[in-house]
Amino acid sequence: MTQRTRVPLAVTTSGKPEDSRVARARAAARQWGLPFIPRRKKEPLGPLLESAADAFIVFERESVSLWDQEGSFSFNPGMAHLRRLRILSGQVGGDDALVRVAGLRAGDQFLDCTLGLGQDALVAALVVGPSGRVVGLEKSLALHAVVSEGLEAYDYGPDSARVEPVLADSHAYLRALPSGSFDVVFFDPMFEKPKKSQPAFEMLRRFAEHAPLTSETLEEARRVARRWVVVKGSKYSDDLKKLGLEAEPGSHYTSVIWGRVPAR
Numbered sequence: 222m223t224q225r226t227r228v229p230l231a232v233t234t235s236g237k238p239e240d241s242r243v244a245r246a247r248a249a250a251r252q253w254g255l256p257f258i259p260r261r262k263k264e265p266l267g268p269l270l271e272s273a274a275d276a277f278i279v280f281e282r283e284s285v286s287l288w289d290q291e292g293s294f295s296f297n298p299g300m301a302h303l304r305r306l307r308i309l310s311g312q313v314g315g316d317d318a319l320v321r322v323a324g325l326r327a328g329d330q331f332l333d334c335t336l337g338l339g340q341d342a343l344v345a346a347l348v349v350g351p352s353g354r355v356v357g358l359e360k361s362l363a364l365h366a367v368v369s370e371g372l373e374a375y376d377y378g379p380d381s382a383r384v385e386p387v388l389a390d391s392h393a394y395l396r397a398l399p400s401g402s403f404d405v406v407f408f409d410p411m412f413e414k415p416k417k418s419q420p421a422f423e424m425l426r427r428f429a430e431h432a433p434l435t436s437e438t439l440e441e442a443r444r445v446a447r448r449w450v451v452v453k454g455s456k457y458s459d460d461l462k463k464l465g466l467e468a469e470p471g472s473h474y475t476s477v478i479w480g481r482v483p484a485r
C-alpha cells in the first residue's frame with residue numbers, strides 16, 4: 222500500500238457520487254491546484270481527515286461544503302436573503318446600512334475586497350441590479366472554493382447582478398487596476414477582537430485571512446474608486462480609528478460600525 226502525504230486542503234466527493242459529480246470535482250481540483258482524493262462508496266470522511274488532508278472541499282449532491290476536524294460549512298445566503306427580501310419589498314433605503322453608507326444605486330460597479338461568505342456582495346448585487354457589476358475578492362482558497370460554487374448555483378432572479386468571485390489578495394488586485402475602475406470599493410476585514418458568533422462564522426474564522434487592512438491598501442482603494450471606499454468595523458475594536466476613519470452615524474443597537482472615505 223502506498224503511503225499518502227497529508228496535505229492541508231484537498232477535494233473529494235460525497236460517498237456515493239455519480240460520474241458527472243466526480244468529473245466536476247476533478248476539474249475544480251485542477252483549476253484550484255488542489256489534489257483530488259477519490260472517495261470509495263460509503264467511505265466516511267473522518268479517517269480521510271486523519272490520514273489524507275487537514276480539510277476537504279466536498280462535492281455533494283446539492284452543494285459544495287468545507288470540512289475539517291471541527292466541523293463543516295456550506296454556502297448559505299442566510300441573512301443576505303432576508304436583506305434582499307427587504308430591499309425587494311421596497312423597504313430600502315429603509316434601511317440597509319451597507320446600501321446607505323455606500324450610497325449604492327442601480328448601475329453601480331461595486332468591488333468587494335473581502336468576499337467572505339458573500340452576504341454583503343449579494344445585497345450589493347441586488348441594489349446595483351442587472352446593469353451594474355459586483356466583483357468579490359477572496360484570498361482564502363478554501364473559502365473562495367465553497368462560496369464561488371454556492372454563488373454559481375444561487376438563484377439571483379431577474380432584478381440582480383451576479384456576483385463575480387475572484388481568488389485574489391485585495392492589495393495586489395487593486396494595484397493592478399486602472400484608477401476609477403469601480404464606483405464603490407468595500408472592505409469588511411476580520412475584526413481584531415472576535416466575539417463568539419454563528420458556527421458558519423467560526424469556520425470562516427479558521428480559514429480566513431486575518432491580516433488587518435493597511436493604510437497602503439486603503440489608499441490604493443481610493444485611487445480605484447470613483448465615489449467611495451467603505452470599511453465595515455466593530456465597536457469593540459479600534460481598527461477603523463487606526464486607519465484614521467470616523468464611524469458614520471448609525472444604529473446604537475448593533476456592534477457594527479461603518480467608515481467611509483471619498484475617492485481620490
Ligand SMILES: C[S@@+](CC[C@H](N)C(=O)[O-])C[C@H]1O[C@@H](n2cnc3c(N)ncnc32)[C@H](O)[C@@H]1O
Nearest residue numbers: 335337338339340341359360390391409429430
Ligand atoms: C469578515 S469576512 C467578510 C464577510 C463578508 N462581508 C460577508 O458578507 O460574508 C472577511 C473575509 O475577507 C477575506 N480577506 C481578508 N483579507 C483579504 C485580502 N487581503 N484579500 C482578499 N480577501 C481577504 C477573509 O479571508 C475573509 O473571508
